[in-house]
Amino acid sequence: MGSTRRRFTDEYKANAVALVLDEGKTIAETARNIDMHEMTLGKWVKKAREARDEQTPPDAPLTESERAELQRLRQENKDVKAENAHLQMQVSFAKKVATWFAKDQQ
Template identity: 65%
Template sequence: MGATRRRFTEEYKEQAVTFVIDGGRSVAEVARNIGVHEMTLGKWVKKAKDEAGNSQLPDAVLDESERAELVRLRGEVKDANSTIAELQMQVEFAKKVATWFAKGKGGFKRS
């Protein structure tokens, strides 16, 4: 006998897709967290993106000032993400140093 195929409601699929698209999470991460195969969730996300792309009006093209602002904002986001990554590395390093000193390997002797 074959395994029973799971069925998901449209609301469940929409919520999972929202976690990926709006939540900025990867398909793999969300799939792991909700217990759905990565390929299944990937298909849901692709379908949602395709439907969203088809629903845009043809005259919804960006004008020159909007495009310039979009480029500027994307640059700001990229810079902010780089800063965040650097700060996260510094925090991890500080944690390692603190752990190292806490284990008494700091070379300082208490009197």
């Protein structure tokens, strides 16, 4: 015998999404707590995020969490660029050494 499909009110959906978006809880944790499937809640959260993004103008000031993420990403980018420059220097040195050894063997 098949199972019946659960129906949720708009208010219930909004409250569940608010737990994730406003209180910072994970989708998995929230879904377990309210006894529902993660995929269902995940779809609701995705839809709510897209709706929020559409309402926010592109030139709106950043929130504190966005500002912190931007700062973290900038530092990460700086670290990656420094590591890349170091690796390029090592490759350049290895090429010079290989050229020197090749000339020495002739």
